[in-house]
Amino acid sequence: xxxxxxxxxxxxxGVRILLVHTIFLTCxxxxxxxxxxxxxxxxxxxxxxxxxxxxxxxxxxxxxxxFLLGLTGSLMxxxxxxxxxxxxxxxxxxxxxxTALLITIEWFFVSFGRAKFIVPESFWKELWVSSLxxxxxxxxxxxxxxxxxxxxxCPILSINGGLKxxx
Amino acid sequence: xKKSNLVALVIFSLAMVWxxxxxxxxxxxxxxxxxxxxxxxxxxxxxLTYDEDVINGEPISxxxxxxxxxxxxxALRYNKLLKELFELRAWQGQIxxxxxENIELKRSLNFVExxxxxxxxxxxxxxxxxxxxxxxxxxxxxxGYEDGVVINSPVMTPxxxxxxxxxxxxxxxxxxxxxxxxxxxxxxxxVECKVSAYVHGVFAKPSDKGHERxxxxxxxxxxxxxxxxxxxxxxxxxxxxxxxVSAGAKVYSSGVGNSETKGIxxxxxxxxxxxxxxxxxxxxxxxxQPAINFNQLSYVFVLVPISTQEIKGQASFIRKPxxxxxxPPNEN
Numbered sequence: 001x002x003x004x005x006x007x008x009x010x011x012x013x014g015v016r017i018l019l020v021h022t023i024f025l026t027c028x029x030x031x032x033x034x035x036x037x038x039x040x041x042x043x044x045x046x047x048x049x050x051x052x053x054x055x056x057x058x059x060x061x062x063x064x065x066x067f068l069l070g071l072t073g074s075l076m077x078x079x080x081x082x083x084x085x086x087x088x089x090x091x092x093x094x095x096x097x098x099t100a101l102l103i104t105i106e107w108f109f110v111s112f113g114r115a116k117f118i119v120p121e122s123f124w125k126e127l128w129v130s131s132l133x134x135x136x137x138x139x140x141x142x143x144x145x146x147x148x149x150x151x152x153x154c155p156i157l158s159i160n161g162g163l164k165x166x167x
Numbered sequence: 168x169k170k171s172n173l174v175a176l177v178i179f180s181l182a183m184v185w186x187x188x189x190x191x192x193x194x195x196x197x198x199x200x201x202x203x204x205x206x207x208x209x210x211x212x213x214x215l216t217y218d219e220d221v222i223n224g225e226p227i228s229x230x231x232x233x234x235x236x237x238x239x240x241x242a243l244r245y246n247k248l249l250k251e252l253f254e255l256r257a258w259q260g261q262i263x264x265x266x267x268e269n270i271e272l273k274r275s276l277n278f279v280e281x282x283x284x285x286x287x288x289x290x291x292x293x294x295x296x297x298x299x300x301x302x303x304x305x306x307x308x309x310x311g312y313e314d315g316v317v318i319n320s321p322v323m324t325p326x327x328x329x330x331x332x333x334x335x336x337x338x339x340x341x342x343x344x345x346x347x348x349x350x351x352x353x354x355x356x357x358v359e360c361k362v363s364a365y366v367h368g369v370f371a372k373p374s375d376k377g378h379e380r381x382x383x384x385x386x387x388x389x390x391x392x393x394x395x396x397x398x399x400x401x402x403x404x405x406x407x408x409x410x411x412v413s414a415g416a417k418v419y420s421s422g423v424g425n426s427e428t429k430g431i432x433x434x435x436x437x438x439x440x441x442x443x444x445x446x447x448x449x450x451x452x453x454x455x456q457p458a459i460n461f462n463q464l465s466y467v468f469v470l471v472p473i474s475t476q477e478i479k480g481q482a483s484f485i486r487k488p489x490x491x492x493x494x495p496p497n498e499n
Contacts, residue, residue, distance in 0.1 A: 032171075033169075033171075033172045033175060034171055034172060034174070034175030037175050037176065037178075037179040038175075038179075040179070041179060041182055041183075045186065045201075046201060049197055049198045049201035049202065050198075050201060050202060052198075061187055062186065062187075062189060062194045063183060063186030063187050063189070066182075066183055066186060067183060070179060070183075
């Protein structure tokens with residue numbers, strides 16, 4: 001719902017915020033690898049189901065978001081140790097990098113499907129604005145995750161035998 | 168790598184393969200289920216974020232219309248729109264008709280110019296009467312001896328060749344009787360209307376006179392009508408198939424006449440296409456698909472002699488061909 005709201009809010013400026021993807025990227029830091037993959041599958045599947053119009057002549061195949069989320073989620077898992085130590089800056093930057101990677105790979109898939117590699121004028125703007133917006137939004141989601149963890153008493157990280165939230 | 172991670176990766180990969188190999192039907196089925204769950208949320212967001220879509224100040228959404236108007240008002244609006252729709256459809260029909268007429272007239276103009284270059288004089292005539300009892304045999308046109316039409320004048324119509332602006336003449340029939348301002352045309356679909364014809368691009372064995380065309384006599388098939396829509400090309404040489412007569416070959420008038428009558432049809436008029444070919448005991452015959460649709464003739468062209476003044480007054484008033492004995496002499 002929020003994604004739809006922000007998408008229509010930002011569309012007049014020619015930019016978009018990948019809110020669902022940002023939430024996924026922030027969450028992927030706080031769960032185990034198998035859980036991250038399950039999350040990637042669920043989010044990617046729902047995303048493609050609701051956003052993709054399958055006509056038989058699509059540029060990208062149905063389910064490509066699952067792959068993208070799995071890939072970027074795995075990247076995010078790499079900075080888990082830093083996150084455990086309460087360092088947010090690197091994960092936040094990585095959210096921006098992962099968002100940029102998502103958009104770039106998506107462009108590559110579409111171009112590959114069309115057998116024509118053209119970089120539209122709006123591509124660079126979309127790339128950096130979306131990455132920046134993702135980076136700006138991610139601390140909010142990190143904060144919400146920690147808050148939720150405190151309220152429910154659930155451990156945030158299950159890496160290395162399950163580490164309790166230390167913040 | 169931890170075992171649990173490896174297992175998760177394998178399961179994830181398998182699940183991805185399953186998704187990628189889903190066919191369109193499967194994807195649509197999945198999408199409809201998921202959209203059913205998320206549809207309500209999506210609709211709420213759309214209602215919150217999008218302005219009301221309007222055309223000329225009227226909302227497009229059916230729900231909005233329902234809220235805005237009473238049932239009676241909606242019924243009135245519906246009837247009004249329905250009326251407008253019917254009017255537009257009627258206009259559309261008129262435009263289509265005019266477009267077709269325009270194409271036909273352009274084609275006719277090109278045809279007249281084309282024939283003018285060949286020093287042939289044409290008179291444009293409108294089909295004014297066509298009786299159902301003699302639909303495949305005769306019709307009446309609005310030109311008579313006043314316009315230079317004489318008995319046996321060939322009647323033709325332009326047909327498009329390759330491009331709409333390139334035309335050639337197709338034979339319709341000949342004038343059977345002439346009146347002051349009307350004439351009766353006997354069609355080539357009539358059994359009694361015989362035209363000497365040749366198969367285009369096919370030659371018999373080379374003789375002393377050079378290559379000879381494969382020729383025959385074309386006429387309407389017995390029982391011509393809705394069931395029998397082809398023409399018959401008879402008296403072809405028995406070896407015609409060996410010479411190359413086959414389905415799809417074009418058939419043209421040859422302009423040859425018999426000893427009694429001079430050929431009345433000019434050569435090179437399109438007659439049709441060979442549909443089927445049959446070798447008989449003494450000769451061969453072909454079924455010919457007419458080049459024109461005899462049901463849709465509204466304007467035709469009559470080829471008249473150049474010096475029309477001398478001929479005026481020669482013809483009699485209209486006399487319909489009632490029996491075979493009354494028929495004009497046929498070409499052979």
